[in-house]
Amino acid sequence: MKSPPRQLTLFELDSGDLPGRTAEDLAPLPAPTPAPWSAQAADDNDAVAVLAGLLRELRKPPPTAATPDLGRARHDWLRRLQAAKRSESAITAYRIAIDDLLAWCGDRDRSIFEEATIVDYLADYQRRADPAPATYYRRFGLLRRFVRWLSRRSGTPDPFLDLEAPPKPQQEADWLTEQEFARLLTAAEHPPRRRVGLAQRDRLVLLTLVQTGLRRAELIALDWADLELEGQRTSLLVRCGKGGKPRRQPLAAPLARELALLRAERGAAADAPVFCGLEGKRLQPTILAGIIRRAAERAAIEKRVTAHTLRHTAATWLRQQTGDARLVAAYLGHADLSTVSRYAHVAEDELHDAAAALAKRAETTHWPNAA
Numbered sequence: 001m002k003s004p005p006r007q008l009t010l011f012e013l014d015s016g017d018l019p020g021r022t023a024e025d026l027a028p029l030p031a032p033t034p035a036p037w038s039a040q041a042a043d044d045n046d047a048v049a050v051l052a053g054l055l056r057e058l059r060k061p062p063p064t065a066a067t068p069d070l071g072r073a074r075h076d077w078l079r080r081l082q083a084a085k086r087s088e089s090a091i092t093a094y095r096i097a098i099d100d101l102l103a104w105c106g107d108r109d110r111s112i113f114e115e116a117t118i119v120d121y122l123a124d125y126q127r128r129a130d131p132a133p134a135t136y137y138r139r140f141g142l143l144r145r146f147v148r149w150l151s152r153r154s155g156t157p158d159p160f161l162d163l164e165a166p167p168k169p170q171q172e173a174d175w176l177t178e179q180e181f182a183r184l185l186t187a188a189e190h191p192p193r194r195r196v197g198l199a200q201r202d203r204l205v206l207l208t209l210v211q212t213g214l215r216r217a218e219l220i221a222l223d224w225a226d227l228e229l230e231g232q233r234t235s236l237l238v239r240c241g242k243g244g245k246p247r248r249q250p251l252a253a254p255l256a257r258e259l260a261l262l263r264a265e266r267g268a269a270a271d272a273p274v275f276c277g278l279e280g281k282r283l284q285p286t287i288l289a290g291i292i293r294r295a296a297e298r299a300a301i302e303k304r305v306t307a308h309t310l311r312h313t314a315a316t317w318l319r320q321q322t323g324d325a326r327l328v329a330a331y332l333g334h335a336d337l338s339t340v341s342r343y344a345h346v347a348e349d350e351l352h353d354a355a356a357a358l359a360k361r362a363e364t365t366h367w368p369n370a371a
Contacts, residue, residue: 070150074099087217087240094142098142098143101143104121104124105121112159113157115159115161115162117159118147118160125139133166133169137165137166137167137169141165144163174303174309174312176210176301176305178317181210181313183301184206184301185207186299188295198278201276204258204259205219205291205292206291206295206310208259209310210313211251213315213318213332215311216288216306218240219275219307220282220283220285221239222236223270224269224270224274226238226239227256228251229251229259229260229263230260233250234250234256245333259274292306292307292309314331
């Protein structure tokens with residue numbers, strides 16, 4: 001009488017080396033069988049075959065995630081930014097950074113999802129572009145947000161996970177004194193070539209920037225419908241500020257009157273841009289930069305003057321005038337008070353006034369005589 005089959009070890013099952021059993025043994029046996037123990041042996045053989053097959057499946061490497069279409073991912077990411085009403089300058093910065101990374105990886109056949117690739121790319125970017133600390137900090141942040149989103153979307157490892165971001169640079173941009181701005185304004189009012197409306201436009205551009213603290217994109221986007229030029233509280237509407245947040249910006253009465261005169265001269269429609277190029281179309285960033293740069297050169301101002309310099313100037317003057325950081329933050333459209341620290345420029349006169357104030361208080365304090 002044949003003895004019942006012995007229990008097999010896991011090693012024997014995993015290796016497929018089943019002692020005393022052939023391929024025919026592992027195949028299902030025909031039923032019925034004459035003896036009860038033979039039916040049990042068939043069941044044992046079936047169970048052994050199934051278990052051996054499962055173990056072989058477990059030994060197979062896990063399937064890898066399909067490589068995502070990077071071009072499509074780039075397109076989808078930029079569309080998400082547009083839907084979130086991010087500024088054109090922010091979308092352009094993302095596009096430039098992503099295109100540079102994808103081109104670099106494509107030229108070298110490197111995977112964007114490997115940490116070594118990101119490290120090598122950033123090192124090469126620093127060698128090629130020699131970016132300022134603020135520029136490099138921004139490039140790192142832009143790419144980290146895009147790649148992390150892409151990693152979550154495609155189920156691939158995040159190569160930025162263990163990379164430390166560069167330290168955030170402490171920026172203190174230049175600002176203009178009242179005397180420097182007066183020279184800038186005079187230079188804009190007296191261009192070398194006289195063209196109808198050119199000096200008036202340049203003057204109003206500079207005045208609007210320094211009196212409102214608008215960002216470059218916010219100034220360019222202004223339509224006449226955004227301006228409230230009548231009544232006691234004249235103002236303008238920033239429809240899409242940083243982060244897509246609208247805000248109402250006060251306008252000083254003299255500036256409001258000058259803008260109202262300009263609109264009347266043009267007979268401009270409500271949806272027409274406030275500031276235009278020579279052909280009457282909306283002012284472009286390069287034209288705006290040229291207006292400021294040429295005025296600064298004619299005024300012999302050695303500082304680098306941009307639209308953001310005039311924003312810093314507005315914030316610094318306001319802080320010096322009021323001493324109220326919350327007011328400065330609200331005026332500039334900042335949600336975070338810590339951002340205002342960049343505008344905490346202290347003029348030399350303020351330091352002398354502070355010394356005089358301390359001396360005055362010290363003189364009125366009666367110290368006890370020494371024993």
